Amino acid sequence: MTAAPEALTRPVIIGRSSSHFTRITRIFASEMRIGHSFQVLRDIMSSNPEDYGGNPALKIPSLRTPRGTWFGALNVCRELWRQSSPRPRVVWPEDLDQPVLANAQELVLQAMSTEVALIMSRVGGAGDSSAHHAKMRTSLGNMMSWLDENASSALAALPPHRDLSFLEVSLFCLVTHLEFREVLPTAPYSELNRFCQRFSTRASASETPYRFDA
Numbered sequence: 001m002t003a004a005p006e007a008l009t010r011p012v013i014i015g016r017s018s019s020h021f022t023r024i025t026r027i028f029a030s031e032m033r034i035g036h037s038f039q040v041l042r043d044i045m046s047s048n049p050e051d052y053g054g055n056p057a058l059k060i061p062s063l064r065t066p067r068g069t070w071f072g073a074l075n076v077c078r079e080l081w082r083q084s085s086p087r088p089r090v091v092w093p094e095d096l097d098q099p100v101l102a103n104a105q106e107l108v109l110q111a112m113s114t115e116v117a118l119i120m121s122r123v124g125g126a127g128d129s130s131a132h133h134a135k136m137r138t139s140l141g142n143m144m145s146w147l148d149e150n151a152s153s154a155l156a157a158l159p160p161h162r163d164l165s166f167l168e169v170s171l172f173c174l175v176t177h178l179e180f181r182e183v184l185p186t187a188p189y190s191e192l193n194r195f196c197q198r199f200s201t202r203a204s205a206s207e208t209p210y211r212f213d214a
C-alpha cells in the first residue's frame with residue numbers, strides 16, 4: 001500500500017493570525033511539534049460554515065484532520081496533544097481542582113468571549129452606546145482586575161511538573177490580544193504583564209505574533 005502524501009495527512013488549522021482563540025492552537029501546535037498548514041479565514045463576516053471548516057457556529061479555530069474536523073480551541077489543542085510524540089505533560093482545564101485555578105480558567109475564557117463580542121459589534125457596525133455594551137465593558141474590566149489580583153496565586157498553584165497548561169496559553173493569548181486590538185489598555189495589570197513577559201520567551205509565542213492577515 002502506498003503511504004498517503006504528507007500534504008494530505010498534515011492537519012490544517014483554520015483561523016486567523018489576529019485571533020486569540022486561533023493563537024492558542026498555534027502555540028499548542030508549536031509546543032507539540034506538530035507539522036501543520038494554516039488556512040486563513042478571509043471574511044470573518046462570512047455566513048458559510050464551510051469557510052470555518054464546517055463549524056455551524058461560524059467560529060474559528062477548527063482543525064481538519066484525516067479523522068475529521070475538530071471545532072473550537074480546546075478540542076483542537078487536545079487533538080494536537082493526542083497526535084504528539086512524545087506527549088508533553090499538559091495541565092488541562094479539568095485538572096484545575098482549586099477555586100483560584102478553576103475560576104481563573106473560567107474568567108480567561110469568558111473574557112476572551114466578551115472581547116470577541118465587543119470586537120464583532122465594532123466590525124459589524126453596531127454602536128457602542130447600548131446598555132449591554134456598557135455592561136460588557138464593565139464585566140471585562142472586572143474580570144481583568146480579578147485575574148491580575150489572582151494571577152500569582154493561581155500560577156503558583158499549577159502542578160510544578162508540567163510542560164504546558166491550557167490556562168497559561170489562554171491567559172497569554174488574552175492579555176496580549178487586548179493590547180493588540182486596543183480593546184483595553186493592559187499597562188495597569190502588572191502581574192499579568194510580568195507573566196506575559198516570562199511566557200513570551202517561549203519559541204511558540206515568538207513564532208505566532210498577532211497580525212492582520214493580508
Ligand SMILES: N[C@@H](CCC(=O)N[C@@H](CS)C(=O)NCC(=O)O)C(=O)O
Nearest residue numbers: 019020021058059060061072073116
Ligand atoms: N468556542 C470557540 C470560540 C471561538 C471564537 O469566538 N472565535 C472568534 C475569533 S477569536 C470568532 O470566530 N469570531 C467570529 C464571530 O464571533 O462571528 C472556541 O473556544 O474556540
